[in-house]
Amino acid sequence: MLVVTSAPMDLQSLSRRVREHVLRMVYGAQSGHIGGSFSAADIMAVLYTEVLKHDPQRPDWPQRDRFIMSKGHCTPVQYAILAEMGYLPVEELSTFRKKGTRLQGHSVLGKPAGVDNTAGSLGMGLSFGLGIALGARLRGEDLSTYVLMGDGEQAEGQVWEAAMAAAYHKADRLVAIIDRNKIQNDDFVANQMVSEPLDEKYRAFGWAVRDGLDGHNFEQIAEGLRWARDVQGQPACVIFDTIKGKGVSFMENNPGFHGAAPSADQLAAALQELGVAP
Amino acid sequence: MTTTAPEVAATREALGPTLIRLRNEGLDIVVVDADLGASTSARRFKSEFPDRWFSFGIAEQNMFSAAGGLATMGYTVFASTFAVFAEHAYDQIRMNIAQPNLNVKIVVSHGGVSVGEDGASAQSIEDFALFASLMNFRCIVPADVVEAAAAEECAARTPGPFFIRTGRARTRTLYTDGPKFRLGVADRMREGTDLTIVACGLMVERALDAATALQNEGISARVLNMATIRPLDEEALVAAARETGAIVVAEEHLSHTGLGGMCAQLLASKQPVPMEFVGVPNRYGESGTWSEVLEIMGLTAQGVADAARRVVARK
Helix, strand or coil: CCCCCCCCCCHHHHHHHHHHHHHHHHHHHCCCCCHHHHHHHHHHHHHHHHHCCCCCCCCCCCCCCEEEECCCCCHHHHHHHHHHHCCCCHHHHHHCCCCCCCCCCCCECCECCCCCCCCCCCCCHHHHHHHHHHHHHHHCCCCCEEEEEECHHHHCHHHHHHHHHHHHCCCCCEEEEEEECCECCCCEHHHHCCCCCHHHHHHHCCCEEEEEEECCCHHHHHHHHHHHHHCCCCCEEEEEECCCCCCCCCCCCCHHHCCCCCCHHHHHHHHHHHCCCC | CCCCCCCEECHHHHHHHHHHHHHHCCCCEEEEECCCHHHHCCCHHHHHCHHHEEECCCCHHHHHHHHHHHHHCCCEEEEEEEHHHHHHCHHHHHHHHHCCCCCEEEEEECCEHHHHHHCHHHCECCHHHHHHCCCCCEEECCCCHHHHHHHHHHHHHCCCCEEEECCCCCEECCCCCCCCCECCECEEEECCCCEEEEECCCHHHHHHHHHHHHHHCCCCEEEEECCEEECCCHHHHHHHHHHHCCEEEEEEEECCCCHHHHHHHHHHHHCCCCEEEEEECCCCCCCCCHHHHHHHHCCCHHHHHHHHHHHHHCC
16 A cells, blocks of 8 residues: 655654654643643554555645544644644644644644544544545545544443444444543543443454554554554454553653643653653 | 425425435435434435445434544535434534534424424424534525425535424425525515514414414515525515514524524614514423424414514504
8 A cells, every 4th residue: 555654754753753742832832631642642653654645745635544533632642743744834833722823722624734623522533534434435435544532532422333333334444543541531541431341342343453552662553553454344443552641751640641731840851751952 | 306396295305305306416415314314304315326325323423423524525415313313413513514614414304393292302492593503504494395405405506514404294385386595595475564574494384374364454564484594684684674663583493592582683783673582482392283282382373473463563
């Protein structure tokens, strides 16, 4: 399959830059979601450089693969990877959540080009992606649709409406990616709702499932995403175990950094841990 | 639609035949369904174009979100269900259709209290308020089956989201000589000088009957069919207030959040005149035949005529 990206990337440095952007954006806005952006940063880095068929020079290319951000509060990581890919100037990231910006707190379709859905209310992305996949199949287009969800989001009933319908329609170009970071807004997921075992649930709904992959190991991420892309006859779900806040020690596994902005001292400490000059 | 309009028909009956006709004319239509296609009449499309028909089971939230996704692939997407079940998926419609301004046409059937026997939970009395509150949506409440077909064709040929409310009650066909529907333009169905009755849906028939009754008392009532409830035909409404000096708004919906409230807001700032409102009183419905329930709610020609007498007395 044709994969159009910019020059081959050093994934380690790409994901470090993405995390740096996320930190600076959320610090600059004094609001935003670092934890879920960091847990998904490595998945996004691999997806956009090694799996997704896309062309930043032609964001409206009809045959592009679609990426649907269902956990729409994690715009920092989405805008950061889009900027690194060339969909928008890196300098524009500093406008995040500020008056007049294109970069709203939650995803808005087309802002910037490269954002393919509007999001914020959780649980809707898989349905939206299913609609795209069904439409693409009817057109005979050779494209896949990747939907990124959180594990807390799995409590939304609509996710399971979409899961049921995707299997019924044998939507095998639809890929569900679950960023299992184990923390949601108020607390650990396990303290809020029993969403596990996700692998057994998706299998029971008729999906092919890969679970137990490390969402911070580039090789495992690439392997899982490619496996999911190539499944035939049924939709595929790949579940990555991740760490919320991954990359900055005092943010890791800390429900306090779901939606909180860092102080100036915390920003400096975090950048230092990432190995970036403040 | 056949060329000969039936004497009585439910507005819901227009959808299936209209979709088939428009697809045969080459429109890039797909239809999504949540197990009510037989009732909304959309299911007739399935036998003609099975690959363009998508079943979502009894799952309206998923259906409306997926309709948004389908629309991004360039299709004209028709989504139909009962009015109350579109309300069920309000946030999905807001975020996946209205905000991204996608090409989805929501045609609901079984709107209003004239669902009748099914009772209060099945009777939508708040859908005008909900859908008129969604930016980018054009909202239409056809008065008969001929106008319903025309509104659906207009929606199919006009980019962006639409909400069309049809009903189950078999009411009189008013446009026997063919539709006069124009998006955002009220149809002046009867001339009058003492007041104007602004109506939509099955209340247009009742408004016309009321105007006939009032004529015998020497009261001359203009009747405006405000089929497009959003955007309102501001010009026709202001002209009606200026030229007749009194307004009655009649609708099968709560007045304070429906067409009545919207007309009152506009006229308050542009051309204030005495107004009266005929709508669902502040209560939920109950079972009964559709005409019995309309009677209970005061949604009758008599109710409209009474409101007309009140408003004329206030001039």
